[in-house]
Amino acid sequence: MDEVRQQLDAGRRTCITQAAGDQDQGGLGKTQVAVEYAYRYRDQYPNGVIWLSADWDLDAQLVDLAVKPRWIAPESERRYALDIARHRLRSVADCLIVFDQVQDPAALRDYLPEPAAATQVLITSNAGQPDYTAVLIAPLDPNAALRLLIETAGREPEGEAELDAARTITHTLDGLPLALELAGGQLAHGAPRFQDYLQRLRQDRGQAAPERSDDALDSILRIGTGVYAEQPLLPAVLDALAWGGPAPMGRDLLAAMLGAQDGAELSAALDLGSALRIIRPVPDSTRYAMHGRIAQLRRAQAPIAGRPDLAAQQCARVTAWFSARLDDPQQLPDFEAELDQLREWHDHAVECAPRLAARLTWLRIYVPLQRGQPQEIRRLLEQGLAEYKQHGCDDQALFACLHHDLAFALDALGDSKRALATAEQALAIRRGLFGNDHPDTARSLGNVANYAATLGDPLRALESTEQSLAIRRGLHGEWHRDTAASLNNIATYTYTLGNQQHALDMASQALAIHRDLYGERHPDTAASLLSVAYYTNALGDPQRALELAQQALLIHRDLFGDRHPDTAISVNTMATYAGALGDHQRALDLAQQGLAIQHELFGVRHPATAKCLHNTAGYLLKLGKTTEAYNQAQAAHDLFRQLLGAKHPQTLSTAQLLSRIKRPGFRIPSFRKGGSAKKAKPKK
Template identity: 25%
Template sequence: MGGVGKTELALQYALKYQHNYPGGLCWLPVRGADIGTQLISFGRTELGLTIPDQLEFKEKVRYCWTNWPEGKALIVLDDVVNYQEISSYLPPAQPRFKVLITSRENPEPSIKHIDLDVLSPEVGLELLRKLVGKEGIDNELNEAQALCEWLGYLPLGLQLVGGYLDLHRTLIIAKVQKRLENQKLAAKALLYPTEQGQITDQVGVAAAFELSWEDLKDCPEAQQLGCRLSLFAQAPFEWSLVENCVIETDDQQEWDKEQEALEELRDRFLVNRNLLQLTEQKTYRLHQLIREFFQTKLAQLPEADGYKQRFCQAMVAVAKEIPDTPTGDDIIAVTPAIPHLKEAATVLTDWLRDEDLINPFVGLGRFYEGQGTYDQAKPCYEQCLEITRSRLGENHLDVAASLNNLAALYCDQGRYNLAKPLCVKALEMRKQLLGENHPDVASSLNNLAALYDAQGGYDQKAEHLYKQVLEMRKQLLGEDHPDVATSLNNLANLYYNQERYDLAKPLFVQVLEMRKQLLGENYPDVANSLNNLANLYSYQGRYDQAEPLYQQALKLLKQRLGDEHPDVATSLNNLAALYHSQGRYNLAKPLYVKALEIA
């Protein structure tokens, strides 16, 4: 049953008894969220685990459990909808793992459970006293008892009515109950029938919501804000996301004024009435029932479509901020927005503009790819391709881009037989739609060249295409452009792998200088160039020239990507191999060990 305070009770238990769990406390909201991704992220950021990127997604989950710190641990799975869907993510059946699940649904027979149907009459009264004040309740004790009974002793209903009474201190409780009775018919319209076709037992909560909704009628802006908040996924959201959805001005002074007004609406009209919750992490969330009620109200607003479109535009802006290869800091920064970005991509797809259609899917794909969770990225790119084809037609540039993104993912997974036809198709489409000489055509040619290069045995084809792309990019973008540097680097790597070092070296040197000039000294691509040049020197036995380059690259990558990134592991391994070649085994061993731990 919703509204009985399951989440709050679980939270209070976790906070009160966390000292009993030296192995840590892990809280995972389940409804509308990706539990596996949350768990992997928790393992990396909170437990400091180095999860190998080459593992499949569920293997990474198992790695987290296997390498969990010693001691008893509490795992809280809040608001579970389907037990079967979470079963594969549960920890192993070891006594040290204690799993606390909250759910509206009836549990599996094998799960020990406590039914939290309602509060006792005494506890219900005590909750009202805390919300309204002891004196006010005790002065109308009989009426307060009747009110608790009418609300079914559900904490959510009591919180809503308690907030209402606290704001209207001159009202007697009997009058408030009469108003609730008057809202009962409207309240039933907010509720969804159960599987048996019967209205749920939450009419009291819905009536309390209706009372709060009516109380906001003199401030329609607060009503509208509540409706707009219901567009967010059933997960905590940062207030800055709300501001980006609601505030549309570019003028800084106007923005500041609207920001202040928005905060006033939030605190005075929604938080004070217990319609919106402020979390421990200073984020906000709607109770699932409140969210559903607000969504019902939203459907009745003439502005609903506009609000949904604006929400989608704000999420598109988030997606566009996710770089092609996100760093660890990028991943951490965008993680809170991911459930809401998914909501825009999957639930509110119809309100995405045609020109924005692919962006949420691409952003999600990059987010998962950046963590090496390719099996999570794959459905994002597949859905993107399916939806763009359906809405935009087969012959559209965004369809070509979707083909290209999916092909690149397959290449990263080494699934070249799946990648090649997509690469070829994307290239043909771009040539047809853009002409032979266009940067996007050059990108598709480059992807096809990289495919041949990675497969091996196609050196001549790869070299020909790399050279073709290089000339195209010089012509279209100019000599000093990062994409030209990338083309030079690809060609240099091909020569290096062919042991044509006399051709590779000048290109590596040129790329390094270009990237320093175009991107700055501290860009990850500069570290890549340092490593490439160092590899060449090391292979030629010029260790004194290779060592400082390896060291520079390692330092830069740690600064930009964090100590546990796969590129850091590669850099550690390169430096270790150099020391090994020199017979400096005491220096090589710890670097090899650290690289293996990361990889």
């Protein structure tokens, strides 16, 4: 513990690991040492301790990290939460960040704090890692091992013979903390004598076949087999956790996988497994974990390849559990928390239920869709299409879904032409399967419209959207969110075609629907207010537009507070209309408020910050502050070019702004919460 403290205080990133000869052993207590260090020295870190398990989905943990301490409002979009959490993680000072169970340090590259942040980094790993100072741990000494065994057994040995037996058990188990905990749990259950337990342990280790591991943990697990059977459901629980991903599994998914109708029976199995220390309940949750080394040995004892029918049944149940949660945004956190299980069971499906592999891959895109990760979506969907063909799937509805979502990813990545062709293929399949009067057909029509508009054909976009609207009105009626979405899209395309009044009428209808469905205090109502404001301004009434934008701002502040991307968007929108009214100083002040919010949430290297810099430059130019305008515009252009590429529309737009400004001296812009930026002296 002291050595860890010394290395971290010296500014060295530190790795708690084990000697080279112990790297395959596991269970030495690396995580426990990190936990004890974090607890002992927690008061030395003003901004706290951040704990991340490197063998779980890091992004899911970051989203949870952003929401629980309210770095961002829980109702916020996932893409906001992830970006904000990443920025905080990389920039927070006076903090300890622990990455537990690191296998590949390169996977941490995007999560490590920036050099300027006074943040200490501690990792645990089975092997030493480059660029980290190793602190080696070893098996427990005899006295510490005996204390741990007695503590977990819950009783003292009675008499010298029992004490000698306890000492021999610790020696037989090589002082391995995990093995000692499991042995203590078994000793606590049924209270066998230490001497009797030692005899069983010797018998197991002496009878181990040559092909079986003589590992101490393996012996403990074999001894426990009879105890596990006391609860009929416990062996199946252990198999499900062992075959699953490394992250804890929720009780709801576990029950679905086991087909457990009797909640009391499952509770009894979980309680026994927890008492025996073979599974660990996650505090303040209904999730359960299994140590990675135990899972590895359990897999060897009960390989899934030897039970293909059961594996196929489990894959089908996992597929059904995730599929049932696709259309309910309230269940997104539960879906996201089980991503590691979804990945693992996809891999099992490839071996045991190959026709389910493509569907499990398609289910995996749900979270990247919420996070705004088009490259990951494209990778998964192309994999899913390959699996669909390779394994001879015959599920046209799934085939259409794969194409529908691939079109979205392609368009987001700038390939709108291919996106349109792919969306048309999905539409044709859905019309053949479902006919016109179906929600999926309406959804595909909306996609085709979107990509046609991007390619410069707003008339076709309008026609497709009107078809989609007619279907949705027939299915859902007027007062439905899908109807409102189609009305907003029609507003967009009619505005592009020059019919501004009709656009305003459509957006106003959508606003009325959102108010009826959700009331005034809802993000969709605020978004509709901003849409109506946009068309109102286009029709020559910037004062009314400003009032509507201010209503949206009040909703966003009420829902999310001042430090939120949607609040920044409302503030920047108000700046636009203040500028249209000729009040360029107010526009600049509002734009700088928006810039300060985005910079605090996302940091400098983010498109939202770059866009705010661009807007601020325009208002500075209007006020005749040419030097400051150039500084802001140049910074925005550099960011857009680095983040989005030289040919992105935002980059080109900022380049045009730069061309309108006579080049003065350049300096890095400041990010203040209000007022004008300080004037820079031009270079001679």
